[in-house]
Amino acid sequence: MKLTLSALLLLAVLPAGAAVNFRTQVWPILAKSCVDCHRAPHKDSAGKMVEPKGRLRLDGAGSIMKGGADGDAVVAGDPDKSSVYQRILLPPDHEDVMPPKDKGKLLGFDDSELIKQWIIEGASFGDWKGADDGAGAAVVKKPAKAADPLAAGAGPAPEAAKEAVRKLGALVTSVVTDSPLLRVEWVSGASMVTDKEITTLLPIAGNISELDLSDTKITDEALTTIGKFPRLTWLNLNNTAITDAGVAHLKTLTNLSYLNLHSTNVSDTALTSLTPLRKLRQVYLWKTRVTPASATKFAKSIPDLNVTLE
Ligand code: HEC
Structure with a gap:
């Protein structure tokens, strides 16, 4: 078996034989470095609505697979076509790098290799679903305020x-x-x-x-x-x-x-x-x-x- 240098380094990061687990390995990276800017529309502290940047949400399985303004963010099996992976690889001063220049720490090598490996293995989310209003809401338009019987009687927190x-x-x-x-x-x-x-x-x-x-x-x-x-x-x-x-x-x-x-x-x-x-x-x-x-x-x-x- 011939191993490339990056594959060898990856072996050092991953326990032998284990597939990358989205919930325990990839999601913590996105949550820490990306989700602040790429999540459901929400109000900021001044009460102003904030939309997800690049129209891309990374806070739910459906939204991640739906992609953003420029199309696919993750293409299962193909890191080269997955902008999520391509953007984190860019040089630190590139205008398209993620997180954007001066707006957060670049991902370390281990983190980007984990994301790459997760995509290569088929980008499975396992039992993780995350926020489930993203892609679902866009594709199957939910009736406005579809009565969720569970929400009945619950005031805002x-x-x-x-x-x-x-x-x-x-x-x-x-x-x-x-x-x-x-x-x-x-x-x-x-x-x-x-x-x-x-x-x-x-x-x-x-x-x-x-x-x-x-x-x-x-x-x-x-x-x-x-x-x-x-x-x-x-x-x-x-x-x-x-x-x-x-x-x-x-x-x-x-x-x-x-x-x-x-x-x-x-x-x-x-x-x-x-x-x-x-x-x-x-x-x-x-x-x-x-x-x-x-x-x-x-x-x-x-x-x-x-x-x-x-
Ligand atoms: C401080 C805010 C911020 C953070 C943090 C951030 N991004 Fe972004 N992201 C942006 C902005 C602004 C854009 C839109 C401009 C652009 O396309 O460069 C964008 C666009 C993108 C796009 C292109 C979406 C499209 O289809 O146009 C991808 C992919 C992306 N980000 C991935 C990530 C990833 C992965 C992380 C975490 C490692 C991350 N971003 C962290 C602000 C952020």
Whole structure:
């Protein structure tokens, strides 16, 4: 096997044989270096509407594949045709380089190689969806203010409360433009998040519909707080120290449809707490103590439920 220099360097960056994971490897790079300028239209601190630069949004899988003013941003399998990759490769003083000259630190070699490798491998987003109003909204025009029954009764989240959560390093975004429903995730610094930080979410408990706590330092204690989030539909607890006792606090989350318990210590007991959650459609149980027999039984106990054990 002949390896080019860049392939050799890449091997140093990637664990042998592992495919690049968008959510854990590529998204943190985009979130940190690109999304500020390339995200859903939003108001700035002066109340002025800010549109995504170059009409390109990089905050959702659909929008990334939709591209921007100049067309495709990512062409699966072809980094040379993917402007996302081409723009980060430009020399630092080039007028088209991203992030723009003097507007942010250029990506390091490892980061750009990861993005390139992700494109070569087919630009898969795995279970990551991000903001889902981008491409969808443009292609399938959603009826204006399509009544999301879940949003009914939810007032807008107080700005100060959202700001307090952002100060903890979280990315707080509307799940759909103008929706009071929020997605909260830690794209970097997840390891600094403990049960204490989770209590800061309480003032916006009625607004949070998607919550990504993967790789954080939370314990069962945090789940007593999260059990009070009435509009939660999507919860990722991958690689946290939670146990069956904590999962028991989730039985109040009747809107939950996605639950990721991958790489946790939960066992068959946790599944009994989840059976009342009739809207569950996807539960990830890979690298847990759940037995195949219980997983199968659980999958059959709720209509249309998909359970992934491995
Ligand atoms: C400080 C704001 C800012 C940041 C940060 C930023 N961009 Fe941009 N981006 C722009 C502006 C302004 C344009 C439109 C002008 C242009 O095309 O150069 C643009 C355009 C683009 C385009 C072309 C879109 C099209 O179809 O016309 C791509 C691709 C792009 N950016 C990728 C990125 C990537 C990848 C990152 C992160 C590594 C990034 N940008 C970070 C401001 C930014």
